Amino acid sequence: MIELPVLDAAAGQDDAPRARFWRSVADLRNTDEFRELAREEFLPGASNAPAGSSRRQFLQIMGASMALAGLSACRKPVETIVPFVRRPEDVLPGVPVEYATAMMLDGILRPVVVESTDGRPTKIEGNADHPDSQGSSGVFEQASLLGLYDPDRSEFVRRDGEQSTWEQFRSFATGLSTGSRVAVIAPSSSSPTFRRLRTALSGRFATVRWVTYDARGNNVARGMQAAYGAGYRPRYRFSQAEVIVSLDADFLGPNDVNTVGNTREFAESRRVDEPTDTMSRLYVVESNYSITGGMADNRLRLKSSDVPVFATALAAKLGLTNASTPLDDHPWVAALASDLRSAGPNAVVLAGDHQPAEVHELCAAVNSSLGAVGRTVDLLQADEDTSDQSAELVSLAAELEAGEYDTLLVLGANPVYDAPAGLDMASAVDAVEHSIHVGLYVDETASVATWHVPATHYLEHWSDGRSHSGVLSVVQPLIAPLYEAAHSDLEVLALLATGREQFGYDLVRATWRDRLTGGTFDSAWRRVLHDGFLPDSAYSTATPSFAGSVEAASATELSGAEFEIVVSLDPTVHDGQFANNAWLQELPAPTTKIVWDNVAAMSPATAAALGIRNRLLKGAYYVDHVAVEVDGRSIEVPAWIQPGIADNSIQLTTGYGRRIASTRALRETNLFDLDDYTDIYGSGAVANELGVNVNPVRAGGQSVVSGASVTRVASDYLIASTQDHGAIEEEANVVAKRGLFRMATIDEYRANPYFVKDEEPAPIREDWSDYPTLWQENHPTGEDAYKDSAYNQNQWGMVI
Incomplete structure (x- = not known):
């Protein structure tokens, strides 16, 4: 606390x-x-x-x-989808059926099981069999169900702000010249089918420039690139850690890319069943008051802009750099360095997404020096995007304004809204002869695009992708698109990449034919749909040596x-x-x-x-x-x-x-x-x-x-x-007078493992003899002591 x-x-x-x-x-x-x-x-x-x-x-x-x-x-999709649990062939009205699928967020699939009642998705939970979720889900997965039924979703294809049709857009897309100069703005995606079609798009048109842009940025990947020469994805194994140091990282918060896994791992590191058990120590240095900070054993308030200096001072105290900083004598620096040295490979240091790449490089240097790589942090070979996304978007906007591209495709992004400060993306989009926006809403970018195509919700389309650990999954729909004009990003991308219309079902199956081996393809395909993932498909891990420059990453001025x-x-x-x-x-x-x-x-x-x-x-x-x-x-x-x-x-x-x-x-x-x-x-x-x-x-x-x-x-x-x-009101505040929960430090628990029983659950302030008994005289246990005890202990099931 x-x-x-x-x-x-x-x-x-x-x-x-x-x-x-x-x-x-x-x-x-x-x-x-x-x-x-x-x-x-x-x-x-x-x-x-x-x-x-x-x-x-x-x-x-x-x-x-x-x-x-x-x-x-509501109508069911035409293609064959496979229930997660076995149900009778004749499904009874009102009897729910569960299907395994997944939701893409921040380029990472979140495995879920969706309950469908009479053909309508009605409930979402985590996939209990998936190694990442193990039955848990985050807030965005739960709330995504309402997004399916959102009446503000885009219903029609639009051209220059006026209602159009999918047939008219298809005619336009298939008629594009192969000499067209095409630019694409899209968020990160782990979909193998999406990446295959991206390659196909470059093969059709003379010029294709692809800019990946995520509102959260990609500082972590860029830091890993600087530290190890590749865009590894760090996956933290907090359950193995004795000492955890968080530098402005809310790894337990809802926006972490692995919030479910991190929460489970951290909870395991704090689990104490016996007095001899140990628990991890969590140090948090942060500017905001986060969920992770609320769980810290020790917490230091520090401006985010000063965290790079703190990280440099910590690296220097561990002998990784000769840089001198104003925080060299800060008591936290010496204490953390000592605790990290003692824990060695059982320690881990991590930084938040909004910290610059240099801080992530410093954290990588510390973890490598401690021997933590492969122990408390795995480096997944995820092939993350390591470009300077903001700089790439700024550069593309200038090229669009200069007329270097005649077609712009915006897939599931909204750069007019979330572009960096000072970048007029609305003017850049308007300067292009043909601009195409694919999204769930007629949003800020759609309102200035030439064409807008309504996107399908993930519960309406076929797709695929990888979870945080890299486990492959197929996204299978539970319902046909509520709006006839809606199409998935895969279907729009395939139309532009190949010049012909293809359904998402066929696109995904074509990708997976090379991945499913052993037995017939159809039986393996059905097994993946049933389970929700492909076993033994996670990213491989690497244990590279640190190859970055601590000196170059160091910051010395507050x-x-x-x-x-x-x-x-x-x-x-x-x-x-x-x-x-x-x-x-x-x-x-x-x-x-x-x-x-x-x-x-x-x-x-x-x-x-x-x-x-x-x-x-x-x-x-x-x-x-x-x-x-x-x-x-x-x-x-x-x-x-x-x-x-x-x-x-x-x-x-x-x-x-x-x-x-x-x-x-x-x-x-x-x-x-x-x-x-x-x-x-x-x-x-x-x-x-x-x-x-x-x-x-x-x-x-x-x-x-x-x-x-x-x-x-x-x-x-x-x-x-x-x-x-x-x-x-304080006088009636039972929270202050009743022990709704019991609290002790680890040392107090070791000294008295039964401290919970020693605390009176409800202080007795009145004479119970003033109240009539609820027991009948002929109750089998007529002993007064037994009857009195009924009023002196916690009572359960007393609410009507």
Whole structure:
């Protein structure tokens, strides 16, 4: 547990046996507003009927949209798919069937099992047989089900903003000259079929330039390239580690590319069943207050822009460089170096995605020197993209403006929205004679493209790919596309690459014919579809020697007192591709518990210096705005005070400030007033007018930018946060008086393995003889001692 500085020591409990637990700053400071809120049984307004549009009414709308799509357009695919579990041949209506498939996110497949009821996907869980997921799944996999039924999805092919048809687009695509100069922008993909078609595209046209662009960047791969000469993918085996050092890496957070695997591995490293067992020690150095930081045994607040200097100092203390830094004498540096040396190959050091490639190179140098490679970190031969993605996109935009390409294909990307600051991708796309956008929504890029083709949801199409460890899977659909014009990225890419239309089913099978050996292809194919993956297909591992330059990767100057901004993927809407998902908008962020918005989070000291306030009033938060300016580009963002953040560090998240076109409009009965009709389907998508687009201040496409200007500009902006939901008045607070959980340090546990039983579960403050007994006199056990014990112990199953 992190012991954050107590802002108001007088607010603590006199009888608290251990740390003071608190849900918000208002709770910690015990403000008048918080005490007033705690006295109320329900939040203000919770029992009032809604007037007009409301959060509760919107949830009603969300459910209605699912039912609408489910009843009007569900049909099974024509191709043969294979259930995950055996069911009778005559499937009964209402009896669910499970299918194994997978969801592609950040270029990596997330294996899932989808429950289908009467031909409609209704539930998603992890694939229990898959070595990566082992039955678990992440937040984005769970919420992706709602994306299938999203009524704001694109329905039609569009040309120059007007409705068109797939047949017209097909005619255009097949008629492209082989002398065309084609540019492609697409996110990372591990699909073998996708890569095969990428090669075929280069074979058809005279000039093809392919730019891979991911909003999260590829600093890890570039760091591995510098360290080992190849784009290895590090896979951390925390279960083998005694010492774990995280440098600005939230490896337990929802946006980590291996969050499910990391969580399982880390939990195993902390498991203690006997007093003689050991557990790992977790050190976290970070600017934000993350989920991983919340699990740390020792945590250091440090600006992200100063982490490279800390990594250099640590490498120097371990004898890997002669560089001198201002942090050489920092007590953490000496302590970490000593602990890492003691643990040797049972230690591991890792850095966050938004840290520059040089920090990942330094971490690789430390891990190699400790002998950790092959022990606590595996280097997977994943052939990661190691290009400078932001620089490549900037270069391509200039070439598009100069007319060097006549056709632009954007596959599943949205560069007009998330391009680096200062890059006018809208003008670049508009400058091309033919631009094609393939995506689920008519988004920012689709609105300026010549052609827009609606994409299929992963539950509607055939594809393939690899999990984080490299295990191959086939993505099989559970339902035919809800919209007839929708096609997968594979089908559009194949149309352009070969000049003829092909179905995703045939494209994937063609790729897998060379991979499935032993027995007949059809039986092997059915086995892969049934299991959800191909056994023994994971990436091979390598144990290369460190071949980088620690000296070149070293950083020696601190950022000083200037402000930095740190731009991270949002924990609920990611890079914006889930911004229209109401389930995820309703999901509170892990620390701030904010919903339906993004903020500029900062430490209390930084807020005080800027004159920032957060006011709790009747269960709602009213906050100030700050103007954040970088290189002459400015945005205004609500300011949120969050203990645990490094001073002068402003934490921003992507994915908000979206513009998605929607034709959805329907009048329906207001269920709260059956005599009144209300327009519950408003025009515009869910994501519109929510939050702020922070990409305009992401200079150079970097996630950490120093030298920002931050000033207070406005006040009283309403923020929805669930931090104080469920607050209970102190006198009635059973949490403070009852041991809802038991806590001890590892040393205390070793001294007394039975400490849990020694703590009284519910202090007895009243004489139970004042209450009538619930036992009948003729109960088989008439002993008074037995009857009394019924009131003195925890009772189970007492809720009706």
